Amino acid sequence: MTVWTRPSAPPSASHCEYERLRRSYINADIREAYPREIHLVNSTFEVQNAIRSAVNSNSKIGVRSGGHTFSNPSLIHDGILVDTTKLHCKVEYDPVTHYICYGPAVRVAEASELLQKLGRFFPHGHAPTVALGGFTLAGGQGMFMPTWGPTVGDWIVRMEIVTPDGKVKTASMTENADLFWAARGSGQAFFGVVTRIWARTIPSRRMFMRMILFEDKDNIENLLQWALETSRIIPRWGTETAMTTGYSEMHSPTHKTDSIPSPPTLHFGVCSTAYVDTLEEARSLLSAWDRIPAPLHGSIIDAGSVAEMSWAAYFELQELVTPSGPRNNWQINSFLNDPEVPLERLVKAVKPAMTELPTRTSLGCIYCCHSYPDDNDHLCALPQQYYISTFTHWKEKSLEPKIYEPMADIYAKLYPLGVGMYIADYNPFDERQANVKVWTDKGLQRFMEIRAKYDPQELFPGFIPFVRRVKQVGIKL
Structure with missing residues (x-):
């Protein structure tokens, strides 16, 4: 794992790399927010180390897969930015189950290219440079949505997630089902680091x-x-x-x-x-x-x-x-x-x-x-x-x-x-x-309950903008 620390002295070569990583978003208009550390993780174990570093330094965590959220909410001043660019950065295919497995920063075009060679398909996003981690967490406005709905509905079958306690959990319909439910649609509010995702495929057309x-x-x-x-x-x-x-x-x-x-x-x-x-x-x-x-x-x-x-x-x-x-x-x-x-x-x-x-x-x-x-x-x-x-x-x-x-x-x-x-x-x-919904009121309440269970220390602060909505609809947690 490579860790880049916020510079406190005149710029040097290492500081230039810190700034390059800080600005690695599709939107060139970057907010003036400077993480204390940027962790360029290569493995699930290194994600665990990044979370331990955040706990030990009492820092908040932001996670970036492709950097296509234009307001770059993963950029947290004085926090720790976990950059997943090199995390499981390939697509694997199981010819028995026809599932694919991919890391969070794998891009739409990369997955599509492999699937074409295999004669398979799953409804990935429309823009080629979007990363599949952010796409999945947001719910997945995927290809041919009138037919298949959000991609997270019938296509995403399993996730590997490092939770705020530093543990690696598998989430699916049958294992840690509450975590699996919350991950599929929580987007920037999610309270963990998704390290791998499994999805089903069909024959290509x-x-x-x-x-x-x-x-x-x-x-x-x-x-x-x-x-x-x-x-x-x-x-x-x-x-x-x-x-x-x-x-x-x-x-x-x-x-x-x-x-x-x-x-x-x-x-x-x-x-x-x-x-x-x-x-x-x-x-x-x-x-x-x-x-x-x-x-x-x-x-x-x-x-x-x-x-x-x-x-x-x-x-x-x-x-x-x-x-x-x-x-x-x-x-x-x-x-x-x-x-x-x-x-x-x-x-x-x-x-x-x-x-x-x-x-x-x-x-x-x-x-x-x-x-x-x-x-x-x-x-x-x-x-x-x-x-x-x-x-x-x-x-x-x-x-x-x-x-x-x-x-x-x-x-x-x-x-x-x-x-x-x-x-x-x-x-x-x-x-x-501030008052615009991103989930149903029922979904909001359930999400906040699950989030409080897994992240009572509020290590991942992405949920905070939605607290106001909790108060408006009278949800008691």
Whole structure:
């Protein structure tokens, strides 16, 4: 294990490595928080040592797998950061059970590449550089969610976890079941270090996609209404749909700044995917997109057609819209709509989030989850009909800190129309999110009881932002 200690003297080569590790997040806009130690762990035993160090120094622990939580809550000032980049950093496959086992920092693209070679599949995340540890703890908004729901539901079968007492525990439906329940959806609030994860797989199929592109001619509400209604009638058999908004110059090589071009031209895209065996099956499953209402025909840029897409091309597309390279600064705002709110009202309300994008390279997104999990099964259990989000992206540091305000204010007005938000997006440093749910009230109470059992000393402080909600709903622990 390599341990990097916070520098107290002028920078040296070792201090530079400390700073590199401190800043190893996808979001280049890093908070001014400096852990006392950064532990780059290589084994489960070294994770135990890191926890002992935290106990002995009375320090709090933050855990990082891929660093894709934009608000970087794992970065705790005066705490200990456990970096799992080198922890069990491979994917193993059992040909008898067809399970895979992977470490928390294994990236989506790495797992996908191995699975393709094996002719297997499991619903990993959409972005290639996301680490599977954070993806799993958040609940797993995985591929083809309308078919399989959150990935933690039927796909994650076992976890190896180092708990705050330094012990290594196996958690599953039959062993330490309370720990297993709490881990699947607790995200940044989890009270342990997940060191290995086992997941089941199925035989692989082929991926087909249809992309339709429109120009927003002051008819974004009509476009959204039609697309969201159509997503409801797509058969939920290996299918999913996402909608995006962005400026036409978003990827223009001639535009070098974050400034919005004048006059701005907004594009609206529909991306619908089917994971099946044949092109004919895909065309049948996605045939509802053939019926574009006549009033929208004048806005069509490209009606697209169903075509096979490789995973490499899919990940390249994902990387294009949400790049993970250096100097990329990010803010994400999101919410999960209340399915009881009429669609017309929802469309009118979300229009600013989709159209008032703060920079040239920002992106509006609606992922049609159509998933309604049960909090008896796992903690990730808020209804997920539509995951509505805006990715604010910039490179010019001069835009800070005001760049955060426009979308944060827009979403503050949307929260009353939602059931809550996906915990991976929760920003504990934004007061506007303080009362937004990330779990059901029943799930919140059960989680807090389990957390108190395993971590009475509050070694892992990620749960603290949700204590306010406990008091609001009158939960007694």
